Amino acid sequence: MSQTSQLIDHTLLAPTATAGQIDTLVQEAVDHQFKTVCVNPTWVSRAHRAAEGTPVGICTVIGFPLGASTTAVKAFETTDAIANGADEVDMVINVGWALAGAWDDVEADIRAVVEAAAESPVLVKVILETCLLTAEQTAEASRRAVAAGADFVKTSTGFSKHGATVEAVRIMRETVGPDLGVKASGGVRTPEDLAAMVDAGASRVGASAGAAILAGSAQ
Template sequence: MSKISQLIDHTLLAPTATATQIDTLVQEAVEHGFKTVCVNPAWVSRARRAVEGTPVGVCTVVGFPLGASTTAVKVFETTDAVTNGAHEVDMVINIGWALAGQWDDIEAEIRAVVDAAGSQALVKVILETCLLTAEQTAEASRRSVAAGADFVKTSTGFSKHGATVEAVQLMRETVGPDLGVKASGGVRTPEDLARMVEAGASRIGASAGAAILAGSTI
């Protein structure tokens, strides 16, 4: 297991994913020593059974990919994910609230998800930075810290574009040295990964983890 592999959430969030593909994802994660497999909620139980006895964790998504479900639904999704064995939960904020400046609502929702996860799962907050201004990204990051989240995350990978160096730098500067920062979406090469880590990312979400690891010299 390498230091590099432990940065990577080995990800398959396509709606077309099959059981066979999820099993392969887990096998690759175990083989390469990735931090987690990141799968849609329907696959959490299967992935959890498959990682038993290995160091690989299971990550899933909440309010994904739009972030526009109600807080109650996001809380239920979180509780369900934890019950099914998720170790980490990546939740999407309500983008419309961010654009309208409803920061107290965003903070309250994040806190509700954090409370639902309890001590059983880490919570990463997906900001979808490609839809936000720098000021909005910074405020969303501050609210994530205030609500008790464990990470801020750039992107779902399903919007206009994924992680950028500039967004990762801003998020790291805002949250300080201790909170996690996850760069996700568009990280496909060793060079991409290196740039994100240099900018301040402590976790990488990628579907190309095996290829990245094969060519990485970090």
């Protein structure tokens, strides 16, 4: 099990994903010993069955990709995902609230997901969508995630203007300190991309190009 492979959440979140593609994703994750597969909620139970008996975890997304679901819906979606076999959930903040400075609402939204996951050993990652936030807003969103009890902060959905940047990862790491997880997601396609994110403070990377990253690292 390589150190690099354990940094990667092997990801397929396209709305066009098919059952066969999910099965392939899981098999690739098993073959390459990735940390998790990250799939949309509708595929959690299938991915869980396919990965059963292997070390590969199942990650899914909550309030994805806009973050504009109500807090109650995000909490229910979390409970449902866990019942279907999710080991980790990546929830999207309400970006509109963040832009408006409604930080108590942002924190309460995150906390509801954390509380929904509390009875299970499920990691909660908080997607900030940093491409839509200023540096100051990224830092404040990270602080609110910490206050709400999340396990990770994450840069991006991969469905907005752009994905992870070194600058955003660095801000997030500086804000949350050494103990909380930081996940860089979106646009990480090469060994050099991954190394830059890790150097900036990422402890996990979401990527659909995990196999290519590992192949490039081995050269």
